[in-house]
Amino acid sequence: MxxxxxxxxxxxxxxxxxxxxxxxxxxxxxxxxxxxxxxxxxxxxxxxxxxxxxxxxxxxxxxxxxxERAPDGQRGAxxxxxxxxxxxxxxxxxxxxxxxxxxxxxxxxxxxxxxxxxxxxxxxxxxxxxxxxxxxxxxxxxxxxxxxxxxxxxxxxxxxxxxxxxxxxxxxxxxxxxxxxxxxxxxPARFAEAAEGGGHPGRWRAEFERLAPGRPVVLLSAGAWGVGSGLPGTARELAARGFCPVLLCGRDERLRRRASGLPGVVALGWTEDVEHLMAAAHALVDNAAGQTAAQALAAGLPVVGYRPLPGHGAAGLRAMTDAGVSELARDRRELALILGRVTDPGPVRERRVALGRDLFRxxxxxxxxxxxxxxxxxx
The missing domain is CATH 3.40.50 (Rossmann fold)
Structure with missing residues (x-):
């Protein structure tokens, strides 16, 4: 799909x-x-x-x-x-x-x-x-x-x-x-290679440093279709809390235009250079537990689930949390606290990165x- x-x-x-x-x-x-x-x-x-x-x-x-529970409370195998x-x-x-x-x-x-x-x-x-x-x-x-x-x-x-x-x-x-x-x-192997210094992530790093010097770069994934609940509001809140939010709008040009006017927010349309973008970032906020999340784990990016899509998105992010490769934030305050922990260099971030890479068996x-x-x- x-x-x-x-x-x-x-x-x-x-x-x-x-x-x-x-x-x-x-x-x-x-x-x-x-x-x-x-x-x-x-x-x-x-x-x-x-x-x-x-x-x-x-x-x-x-x-x-x-x-599932039937109306009369009984269950079937x-x-x-x-x-x-x-x-x-x-x-x-x-x-x-x-x-x-x-x-x-x-x-x-x-x-x-x-x-x-x-x-x-x-x-x-x-x-x-x-x-x-x-x-x-x-x-x-x-x-x-x-x-x-x-x-x-x-x-x-x-x-x-x-x-x-x-x-x-x-x-x-x-x-x-x-x-x-x-x-x-x-x-693709290029995601891990870019995180280890391969390719040219310098262009993105220079751009983010110019736009938000010293701020942790957090990618917000909306999938190929730009799907998600309250994405511009989440990006605006993260910018206010000291992050550099980069909203990945996929092919939704309307979402990209809406988010482009928000102070401190970087809004990107469809890009083929995702591996170098991830190599220049510090974390991913995800709502679907899909391929973008898997790419982030390969690139050594901690993944934080937030406002998951109903259905497979919510189930997938719970499964990622159970596997120890993600955390699920309940509100914007908790999202900022988790991002603060996983973007700060140290043992918490290192453990999350290691657990994510251990999946690639x-x-x-x-x-x-x-x-x-x-x-x-x-x-």
């Missing part, structure tokens, strides 16, 4: 090609009947931007893991609700997955790949269903890009799950009865290659 899934797919493809493999990347939404995928993407974008609370309800109904003593399965993405099965099968039959790799949860449902029925005869590897593994990712038909954290791997393994392992985020592309060559289906 957003840029994060595409970024992971692109990075995996690049790594696999560098190992001598041939890769074809397909958008699962493009495999749906004409107009359906575009409508889904437009609808999702409109909901998260304008009525995020509605998306939170959709997430709870369709994707959130675990059982496997996420089913109990109404009047009768287990009613919660809705899922099976109807959408079914629509993509035939196009994906035709594509696999034509191209004859050695494996199919999913970086989006709807794709994982399609491959799981096909693999379970034996229609897909090659290994299906799911590369989970979310810190919190929701139900949309999980299907017992898939061969193996590559997850961001050990807890996420345990969740996937318990839910599917299959194999899962923690390989860590899939982020293995090369997912190498594991995909090894698993495909082994050709052994998980029990």
């Amino acid at each position: 957003g840029a994060g899934h595409d970024a992971v797919a692109g990075e995996l493809a690049e790594r696999l090609r560098s190992r001598g493999h041939t890769v074809r990347t397909e958008d699962v939404l493009a495999l749906l009947p004409s107009g359906v995928g575009a409508a889904l993407r437009a609808g999702y974008r409109g909901v998260v931007r304008r009525v995020p609370g509605l998306y939170g309800w959709v997430y709870a109904a369709f994707l959130a893991p675990g059982p 496997g996420g089913a609700e109990l109404t009047g003593g009768v287990a009613v399965p919660r809705p899922g993405s099976a109807p959408l997955a079914a629509l993509a099965e035939r196009p994906l099968t035709a594509l696999v039959d034509r191209w004859q790949p050695d494996a199919v790799v999913s970086t989006f949860h709807l794709s994982a449902q399609v491959t799981g269903r096909l693999r379970e029925r034996g229609t897909l005869r090659v290994p299906s590897v799911v590369t989970v890009v979310d810190f919190a593994v929701h139900r949309g990712w999980l299907h017992q038909g898939n061969d193996v799950y590559l997850c961001l954290t050990e807890e996420a791997a345990r969740t996937a393994e318990a839910a599917t009865g299959g194999t899962a392992e923690a390989t860590g985020p899939v982020v 293995a090369d997912a592309a190498r594991r995909i290659t090894e698993l495909t060559l082994a050709g052994v289906r998980a029990p």
Whole structure:
């Protein structure tokens, strides 16, 4: 849906090609009947931007893991609700997955790949269903890009799950009865290299020093679509508390124009130079626990969650906090206090940076290659 899934797919493809493999990347939404995928993407974008609370309800109904409480207070196993003593399965993405099965099968039959790799949860449902029925005869590897593994990712038909954290791997393994392992985020090496002095972060450092000399630089992420609650107000508050807030507005030009007029705030549109921008910063304030947060961890930036997007954003930031690689601020005062701790050179910052980098345990592309060559289906 957003840029994060595409970024992971692109990075995996690049790594696999560098190992001598041939890769074809397909958008699962493009495999749906004409107009359906575009409508889904437009609808999702409109909901998260304008009525995020509605998306939170959709997430709870369709994707959130675990059982929910029925009106009569009873619970059912496997996420089913109990109404009047009768287990009613919660809705899922099976109807959408079914629509993509035939196009994906035709594509696999034509191209004859050695494996199919999913970086989006709807794709994982399609491959799981096909693999379970034996229609897909090659290994299906799911590369989970979310810190919190929701139900949309999980299907017992898939061969193996590559997850961001050990807890996420345990969740996937318990839910599917299959194999899962923690390989860590899939982020280009240039983010870690820039943080270690590679490239040219000096341009950004000089710019921030000119605009706010001596102030810690804090990036505020709004994702590719510029989505978030109260972003200009948060940036203005941080500037008043002695930080240099840099609001990453993505492709939302209207948000960039609004924030540009705020005193002490730097508002940036879409930029391809994120690794050097992060190398010149001191922390990231994030609301989605997506690919920007993973890139920040690779770049050695402490991540602080604040005003998370309902649904996967809130769940992901809680999972990051549980893993020790982030903190979740409840209000602006607490946000400033946490940022003060993690931007100040010393043991607190060093520990957070080290915990973040410890997530990068293995090369997912190498594991995909090894698993495909082994050709052994998980029990």
